[in-house]
Amino acid sequence: AQSVTQxxxxxxxxxxxxxxxxxxxxxxxxxxxxxxxxxxGQGLQLLLKYFSGDTLVQGIKGFEAExxxxxxxxxLRKPSVHWSDAAEYFCAATGSYGNKLVFGAGTILxxxx
Amino acid sequence: EAQxxxxxxxxxxxxxxxxxxxxxxxxxxxxxxxxxxxxxLGLRQIYxxxxxxxxDKGDVPEGYKVSRKEKRNFxxxxxxxxxxxxSLYFCASRPGPRNEQFFGPGTRLTVL
Numbered sequence: 741a742q743s744v745t746q747x748x749x750x751x752x753x754x755x756x757x758x759x760x761x762x763x764x765x766x767x768x769x770x771x772x773x774x775x776x777x778x779x780x781g782q783g784l785q786l787l788l789k790y791f792s793g794d795t796l797v798q799g800i801k802g803f804e805a806e807x808x809x810x811x812x813x814x815x816l817r818k819p820s821v822h823w824s825d826a827a828e829y830f831c832a833a834t835g836s837y838g839n840k841l842v843f844g845a846g847t848i849l850x851x852x853x
Numbered sequence: 854e855a856q857x858x859x860x861x862x863x864x865x866x867x868x869x870x871x872x873x874x875x876x877x878x879x880x881x882x883x884x885x886x887x888x889x890x891x892x893x894l895g896l897r898q899i900y901x902x903x904x905x906x907x908x909d910k911g912d913v914p915e916g917y918k919v920s921r922k923e924k925r926n927f928x929x930x931x932x933x934x935x936x937x938x939x940s941l942y943f944c945a946s947r948p949g950p951r952n953e954q955f956f957g958p959g960t961r962l963t964v965l
Binding site: 744746772774776782783784785786789791830834839841842844846 | 893895898911954
């Protein structure tokens, strides 16, 4: 079955430190991949997406993600975290027909000053 | 402004009392979906629609109904709500199957 796994439920980093959020997928073929962010009490905002081509994808707010086919991973990174990045982050994937978007369980990011 | 709107944003109801959550998008998108968000489970798709009068079940359709009579609207109907349907609900739309989803602000539903 198609699935998306985010192994870390919570992550705490210091402001200014680097960040990596992990995402693994299980699909028959290479899916289309997304990272969304949800601030407390808010809806979901798209950070970045990968469909094909360059495996390093740049997004908004200084985030990037790298697609690694050999590891079935699509990890999200940011070189220097700001306090405003504290939120919940969701990795999501859809297959070639794009009918169903499957989400991971989410990773809650806390930023300490 | 391009957006997806949902109403109501908050709703407290009692078991068995039928309710409808409306969803509307002004972007002329063909695809629309409903999700529920529960702690530790992420978002799970309830139903989706690929065009007017075309709908299909997602991962958790039990206890829900939808309709797509117009392109812009995609209401979610709970005929007989139960406490296990207490959740945060999101509507989303997108132009086509391989495009990003645009999410509404969410509807927090409590069923007593």
